[in-house]
């Protein structure tokens with residue numbers, strides 16, 4: 126059985142457009158895919174969880190049609206069923222997961238490839254656990270988790286009014302760069318303590334810390350050049366104190382993966398990172414925004430098969 130979970134709103138309506146095309150596709154009709162359209166934030170996760178609980182032994186693959194945020198939700202909905210393969214058709218704003226695994230096909234063609242081929246990639250999913258008041262909550266992620274400026278940019282980019290503006294002026298590929306420029310205006314560096322593979326590091330001032338499983342984020346920014354989701358370690362990037370103008374310039378070079386040559390940038394490979402701060406830290410994880418004062422991030426344990434077509 127194929128399960129297809131579609132976010133119709135992803136990519137400002139691209140999800141819905143693709144669904145309309147798929148409904149006319151012979152292979153889609155023949156395979157009798159069970160299709161679910163998401164209706165709200167968190168719906169994809171609920172659907173994936175419920176469907177897997179009932180049909181886990183007959184599901185061939187869960188195909189996600191959406192952006193990285195929808196993929197993140199489905200991954201978490203399936204977290205008790207690591208044997209279920211995921212297929213992903215990107216129709217989002219950023220599409221960084223697909224870029225990271227080198228998937229260039231799109232739309233109906235990609236759907237046909239995923240259904241007819243059995244080529245899979247085993248990937249490591251990241252895991253983060255934050256302390257919220259008295260309890261801990263563990264979640265999985267595909268691409269990256271970023272603290273500080275990263276969180277502010279994602280939060281701005283997710284605002285419905287900003288998304289409407291982006292759609293109106295047809296500047297969707299520039300969603301994250303524009304959000305970055307606006308967020309930077311009022312941004313203040315963060316203070317934190319880190320523990321990287323057990324080694325303590327106290328950071329008085331940092332613009333951002335990004336822990337990446339995959340090279341890209343923000344719609345094609347090569348934030349962790351060389352990161353590989355099939356390897357059991359993260360690329361941790363720490364940007365120290367830096368002027369706002371220089372940081373803007375640094376972000377131009379991120380598209381070419383050249384930002385690591387700046388003296389303010391430190392890049393470390395690690396399996397486990399612990400972050401704590403006396404102040405709430407805003408973060409983004411695969412485009413979802415949150416805040417916490419302590420977080421542990423790990424990789425190397427959870428593996429999952431991804432259909433690559």
Ligand SMILES: Nc1ncnc2c1ncn2[C@@H]1O[C@H](COP(=O)(O)OP(=O)(O)OP(=O)(O)O)[C@@H](O)[C@H]1O
Nearest residue numbers: 135136163164166191192193194195217218219220
């Ligand atoms: N029907 C819906 N209406 C509004 N929001 C939705 C709906 N379905 C899902 N969502 C929420 O929209 C969020 C963003 O969607 P998604 O990430 O798929 O697209 P995107 O933001 O365009 O792409 P990207 O993450 O690649 O930048 C999802 O994480 C989910 O919480």
